Amino acid sequence: MHGFIGSGKTTFSKKLEEETGAIRFNNDEWMRHLYGENPPKELYQEYYNRIDKLMMELTVKLLKANQDVILDIGFWKRASRNFIRGFAKEHGAILKLYRISCPDEIALKRVLKRSEELPEGTVYIDENAFFELKKNFEPLEPDEKFIEVR
Numbered sequence: 001m002h003g004f005i006g007s008g009k010t011t012f013s014k015k016l017e018e019e020t021g022a023i024r025f026n027n028d029e030w031m032r033h034l035y036g037e038n039p040p041k042e043l044y045q046e047y048y049n050r051i052d053k054l055m056m057e058l059t060v061k062l063l064k065a066n067q068d069v070i071l072d073i074g075f076w077k078r079a080s081r082n083f084i085r086g087f088a089k090e091h092g093a094i095l096k097l098y099r100i101s102c103p104d105e106i107a108l109k110r111v112l113k114r115s116e117e118l119p120e121g122t123v124y125i126d127e128n129a130f131f132e133l134k135k136n137f138e139p140l141e142p143d144e145k146f147i148e149v150r
Contacts, residue, residue: 002075002146003100004137005125006107006114012100012149013072022068025055029121038124056087063091076137081144097146104134 001009010026017024030051031039039047052073059069075081081097088095108130115124125133140146 001070001072001098001100002081002140004074004076004104004107005130005133006110007100007102008110008149009072009074009100010121012098013070016098017070020068020070022070023062024070024072025059026072026121027051027055028123030055032121032123037118037122060091063093069093078138078141078144081140097140097144098149099140099146100149102150 001013003009010028013024013026016022027048031047034051035043035047055071055073059071062069071084073080075084075097084097085095087093108127111125111130112127114122115126118124
């Protein structure tokens with residue numbers, strides 16, 4: 001899944017999981033379970049890296065068992081998308097990259113509402129964090145193959 005916070009990645013991923021029987025991994029769900037709903041900013045990247053490493057190790061095991069996997073991660077950076085393309089090829093997997101997008105105004109409203117309610121599997125993100133994180137988001141480029149979801 002490629003998309004920014006609040007675009008609808010997890011909603012779509014859950015639907016896809018239900019329809020296909022694939023195993024879905026979502027780093028926010030793991031983050032909250034392991035480190036709480038509002039992990040310290042200075043430790044967030046370290047925690048994220050630990051979760052990412054574990055999810056990828058489990059993904060390899062599942063692919064070897066012919067089990068489909070949904071990575072509800074966001075793939076904000078071109079480098080991360082290039083990595084997952086190589087990873088899929090190395091492990092004989094067929095990669096489908098879904099682009100989930102919506103206008104920032106709608107995504108921000110969703111994120112603020114979600115942070116207010118903090119449903120299971122979500123982490124707290126305020127308006128400032130939304131716009132700070134947006135600086136790290138790299139849209140898909142024309143040469144990247146993807147399936148558009150609106």
